[in-house]
Amino acid sequence: MQSMQVILKQYFGFSSFRPYQEEVIEKIIAGRDSLIVMATGSGKSLCYQVPPLVVGKTGVVVSPLISLMQDQVMSLKQRGIRAEYMGSSQSDNTVQSRAESGQFDILYMTPEKACVIPVSFWSKLLRAGICLFAVDEAHCISEWGHDFRVEYKQLDKLRGVLVGVPFIGLTATATEKVRMDVVNSLKMENPYVKIGSFDRGNLFYGVKLFNRTQSFVNELVQEVSKFVRTDGSTIIYCTTIKDVDQVFNSLKEVGIKAGIYHGQMDNKARAESHRLFIRDELDVMVATIAFGMGIDKPNIRQVIHYGCPKSLESYYQESGRCGRDGMASVCWLYYTRSDFTKADFYAGECQTESQRRAVVESLMAAQQYCLSTTCRRKFLLGHFGEIFPSDKCGNCDNCISSKKERDMSREAFLLMACIQSCRGKWGLNMPVDILRGSRAKKILDAQYDKLPLHGLGKEYSANWWKALAYQLISSGYLTETVSDIYRTVSVSLKGEQFLSSAGPDHQPPLVLPVTSEMVDDEDNKSTSGEVGEIKSLSTLECEGFSEDEKQLYHSLLEERRKLARSLGTAPYAICGDQAIKKIALTRPSTRARLANIDGVNQHLVVAHGNHFLQIIRHLSQGLNLLLDGEAPIQTAITKKVYPVSNHQQRKLTPAKFEAWRMWHEDSLSIQKIANFPGRAAPIKEQTVQEYLMEAAQEGFAIDWVRLCDEVGLTEKVISDIQCAISKVGSREKLKPIKDELQEDISYGHIKTFLTMEKCGISLDGPLPNHHNAGKDDQLLKKETELLPSSMHTSPMEEPHEVKTSGRDSDAYSLDKNKETASLPFNREQGLKLPEVHFEDLLSKKRQKLGSPKEESKTTLKATENSILDWLSTKNGVTLSAILEHFNGSEEDCVIERLTGLESDFMIYRKNNMYFVL
Numbered sequence: 048m049q050s051m052q053v054i055l056k057q058y059f060g061f062s063s064f065r066p067y068q069e070e071v072i073e074k075i076i077a078g079r080d081s082l083i084v085m086a087t088g089s090g091k092s093l094c095y096q097v098p099p100l101v102v103g104k105t106g107v108v109v110s111p112l113i114s115l116m117q118d119q120v121m122s123l124k125q126r127g128i129r130a131e132y133m134g135s136s137q138s139d140n141t142v143q144s145r146a147e148s149g150q151f152d153i154l155y156m157t158p159e160k161a162c163v164i165p166v167s168f169w170s171k172l173l174r175a176g177i178c179l180f181a182v183d184e185a186h187c188i189s190e191w192g193h194d195f196r197v198e199y200k201q202l203d204k205l206r207g208v209l210v211g212v213p214f215i216g217l218t219a220t221a222t223e224k225v226r227m228d229v230v231n232s233l234k235m236e237n238p239y240v241k242i243g244s245f246d247r248g249n250l251f252y253g254v255k256l257f258n259r260t261q262s263f264v265n266e267l268v269q270e271v272s273k274f275v276r277t278d279g280s281t282i283i284y285c286t287t288i289k290d291v292d293q294v295f296n297s298l299k300e301v302g303i304k305a306g307i308y309h310g311q312m313d314n315k316a317r318a319e320s321h322r323l324f325i326r327d328e329l330d331v332m333v334a335t336i337a338f339g340m341g342i343d344k345p346n347i348r349q350v351i352h353y354g355c356p357k358s359l360e361s362y363y364q365e366s367g368r369c370g371r372d373g374m375a376s377v378c379w380l381y382y383t384r385s386d387f388t389k390a391d392f393y394a395g396e397c398q399t400e401s402q403r404r405a406v407v408e409s410l411m412a413a414q415q416y417c418l419s420t421t422c423r424r425k426f427l428l429g430h431f432g433e434i435f436p437s438d439k440c441g442n443c444d445n446c447i448s449s450k451k452e453r454d455m456s457r458e459a460f461l462l463m464a465c466i467q468s469c470r471g472k473w474g475l476n477m478p479v480d481i482l483r484g485s486r487a488k489k490i491l492d493a494q495y496d497k498l499p500l501h502g503l504g505k506e507y508s509a510n511w512w513k514a515l516a517y518q519l520i521s522s523g524y525l526t527e528t529v530s531d532i533y534r535t536v537s538v539s540l541k542g543e544q545f546l547s548s549a550g551p552d553h554q555p556p557l558v559l560p561v562t563s564e565m566v567d568d569e570d571n572k573s574t575s576g577e578v579g580e581i582k583s584l585s586t587l588e589c590e591g592f593s594e595d596e597k598q599l600y601h602s603l604l605e606e607r608r609k610l611a612r613s614l615g616t617a618p619y620a621i622c623g624d625q626a627i628k629k630i631a632l633t634r635p636s637t638r639a640r641l642a643n644i645d646g647v648n649q650h651l652v653v654a655h656g657n658h659f660l661q662i663i664r665h666l667s668q669g670l671n672l673l674l675d676g677e678a679p680i681q682t683a684i685t686k687k688v689y690p691v692s693n694h695q696q697r698k699l700t701p702a703k704f705e706a707w708r709m710w711h712e713d714s715l716s717i718q719k720i721a722n723f724p725g726r727a728a729p730i731k732e733q734t735v736q737e738y739l740m741e742a743a744q745e746g747f748a749i750d751w752v753r754l755c756d757e758v759g760l761t762e763k764v765i766s767d768i769q770c771a772i773s774k775v776g777s778r779e780k781l782k783p784i785k786d787e788l789q790e791d792i793s794y795g796h797i798k799t800f801l802t803m804e805k806c807g808i809s810l811d812g813p814l815p816n817h818h819n820a821g822k823d824d825q826l827l828k829k830e831t832e833l834l835p836s837s838m839h840t841s842p843m844e845e846p847h848e849v850k851t852s853g854r855d856s857d858a859y860s861l862d863k864n865k866e867t868a869s870l871p872f873n874r875e876q877g878l879k880l881p882e883v884h885f886e887d888l889l890s891k892k893r894q895k896l897g898s899p900k901e902e903s904k905t906t907l908k909a910t911e912n913s914i915l916d917w918l919s920t921k922n923g924v925t926l927s928a929i930l931e932h933f934n935g936s937e938e939d940c941v942i943e944r945l946t947g948l949e950s951d952f953m954i955y956r957k958n959n960m961y962f963v964l
């Protein structure tokens with residue numbers, strides 16, 4: 048059983064769990080029924096995705112939407128996880144039989160499917176192994192939830208079939224009632240209940256007043272186009288299809304890549320729209336809330352509500368679709384006053400008075416949110432019963448804008464006194480009309496025109512007074528209540544205290560913010576964005592980036608998109624924007640460094656690592672950016688690692704080091720390096736070869752297979768050189784050896800051979816045979832190319848390593864002077880033609896040298912195996928502890944080994960500790 052941490056890095060690329068994930072996963076693995084209520088985008092899915100990979104049994108997940116399942120399956124497959132879905136649109140009819148025999152790690156199905164599939168399916172799957180039955184979007188089970196689905200109610204039937212399997216309910220919104228419903232409906236026994244915070248700290252919340260005119264739409268389009276230029280995806284939620292069309296057409300007119308999604312489109316058109324959006328082929332989706340649950344795209348940067356939603360629950364859900372990857376994102380809500388009068392419309396289908404009341408109350412809460420002048424986050428969280436610990440979050444319009452404030456004690460007095468005179472029997476219209484001196488029939492009938500306050504507030508518009516009223520409601524001077532679908536406003540205790548200390552000519556000061564509606568009236572300004580002008584937050588995305596790095600980031604996003612297109616997947620399924628950001632900042636040059644980046648998983652490194660490295664190198668060169676720069680934003684896992692330290696680099700002259708780097712890291716041929724265009728004058732190929740030999744002797748990594756191939760050092764040539772050496776009886780001078788050999792065997796061949804000997808490279812396998820270049824050679828070459836770089840001789844690998852049998856023993860240091868004597872072939876007799884196949888040299892990933900007899904037990908030497916052995920006995924070890932333990936190896940060399948192991952996903956780092964994967 049692999050550890051959860053290992054699975055997290057290996058499959059998901061993340062180095063640490065988010066809050067609650069770890070404990071939830073532990074409980075699920077232990078077989079406990081669980082109810083997980085955590086914020087949208089907080090990472091609930093991982094809670095059911097990790098256990099199957101840890102225990103090696105299938106996890107079944109019920110999910111309400113086919114599109115959601117398809118997206119999740121696509122992402123999981125891209126991570127190397129065996130996932131599938133079962134539902135009406137599944138065209139592969141082998142899925143069911145493969146599923147029941149336990150061939151999937153994660154199996155999604157619709158609730159309908161889960162209910163109708165025969166019991167025999169479940170029995171077989173039980174035999175094959177099933178570790179959990181998860182119900183995603185579990186609030187659908189409850190009639191109290193906002194997305195009730197009848198089929199969800201029937202899932203309890205499976206309880207009797209899946210005996211012993213833990214049932215997991217997951218949802219982002221659940222009131223106490225809904226929670227109880229989920230627990231009861233799924234017949235959970237002593238469930239583990241985890242309720243996380245609803246706060247989405249990376250989301251900015253803002254509200255704007257607008258009017259549904261074309262000029263406002265144009266303004267909106269301008270705002271969105273700014274965003275689009277910075278590679279952000281946007282959803283614009285409209286309340287009507289008419290609005291959807293208007294906004295969509297306006298976006299199209301200016302050339303923005305926008306899509307459309309609403310309930311009147313046919314299934315095919317909707318699916319296509321959805322597909323294009325999640326694959327980053329569209330920048331903006333204009334939709335009704337039909338484009339809802341199941342938008343799993345993590346890199347949506349902006350959600351705009353074009354019209355007030357019907358409740359804060361829906362607003363939280365819909366706005367929560369943005370910034371799921373944790374990056375800074377923006378939620379704007381645009382409202383008009385007429386949005387608040389739609390209670391009748393929303394309550395249209397309600398059967399009972401209490402349902403109607405619930406609808407009105409929900410809309411009222413949304414209205415209060417819009418009109419609130421205090422911290423939006425605090426308000427929103429407060430609505431869900433969570434107390435935000437401060438009065439200002441610093442990430443909403445009200446917290447960051449510099450709103451005007453002024454003393455409104457006189458106006459407040461008039462309004463409150465008027466409401467009191469009406470005895471709290473009315474909503475806001477009546478007292479406002481009285482203050483504005485209306486002589487409407489209702490006023491005359493009630494004789495309100497006789498009140499001394501009648502007509503005293505003519506200088507302000509009705510909307511101004513209403514705006515003041517909402518301020519007084521939110522600051523507790525007025526109370527709004529709902530009876531049936533009518534709202535009434537009355538003066539609260541706090542308001543009464545104010546009134547008792549005030550009179551028509553004197554009032555205690557009451558300073559209140561001037562809201563946008565008031566500004567509208569007072570300064571006669573346009574309605575949009577005048578109050579507390581807030582900059583688009585899209586620039587946050589590029590914080591800390593130089594101009595060139597920004598460009599690199601955008602180019603990398605584009606490259607990821609191309610790759611995704613060629614793979615038929617979504618760009619985010621390859622890796623998240625956050626990982627791309629880190630790649631742009633660090634510009635890794637090796638697979639190990641790439642693997643080190645948070646969000647980069649093993650599948651990406653193995654399948655696309657080389658492709659990415661090539662692109663990074665190419666783009667960085669074009670922008671004059673150095674590779675392996677350090678990211679200003681770092682997580683523990685993105686710490687820099689040095690395959691070649693400065694200290695080692697100094698052992699070679701710059702020209703030699705550069706030649707080695709070009710050959711080893713840039714994979715240029717000797718011939719290309721010799722004639723590299725940037726050079727003042729070409730150098731001889733032979734010189735480059737000599738530089739490489741020197742680098743090898745200084746301990747720099749050399750892929751010997753590639754080198755032998757390149758210089759033509761075949762088995763036959765080696766054998767001839769060995770014969771010549773034994774004839775001469777010495778390797779002191781090269782000329783006598785050369786004289787013994789055919790013309791076409793050069794000094795270069797001899798020198799390379801001798802260097803290999805010196806470096807202790809095992810020659811007990813067939814080398815590429817150029818005289819007889821056949822299939823095997825090509826295969827070998829191909830394999831060499833395909834293998835991760837660390838599968839070649841790993842960088843800076845020390846040549847004096849004792850080959851240990853398996854992982855059982857540590858390796859010990861060797862006396863350098865003895866190394867040549869320990870080569871596993873007999874020089875006097877010439878090269879023994881190998882019995883071990885040459886691929887072994889590659890697959891064993893090590894240079895075999897020496898004999899165990901020469902082990903010294905005093906100093907411990909770091910080899911990949913010895914490191915793995917030792918780390919597997921520990922629960923995390925720091926680098927300094929590793930260095931201390933492997934005191935027989937130099938620091939750079941140990942770091943190199945660690946780097947190689949990291950890039951092979953054999954170990955991983957967290958909080959500066961190394962762990963075995």
Ligand SMILES: Nc1ncnc2c1ncn2[C@@H]1O[C@H](COP(=O)(O)OP(=O)(O)OP(=O)(O)O)[C@@H](O)[C@H]1O
Binds near residue numbers: 088090
């Ligand atoms: N430990 C982690 N480290 C970094 N990113 C993570 C981690 N766990 C999850 N994520 C990322 O967070 C994003 C949201 O996760 P997920 O889809 O599981 O959210 P959710 O809670 O299920 O949301 P919803 O309720 O909307 O379905 C995904 O992009 C996921 O890859």
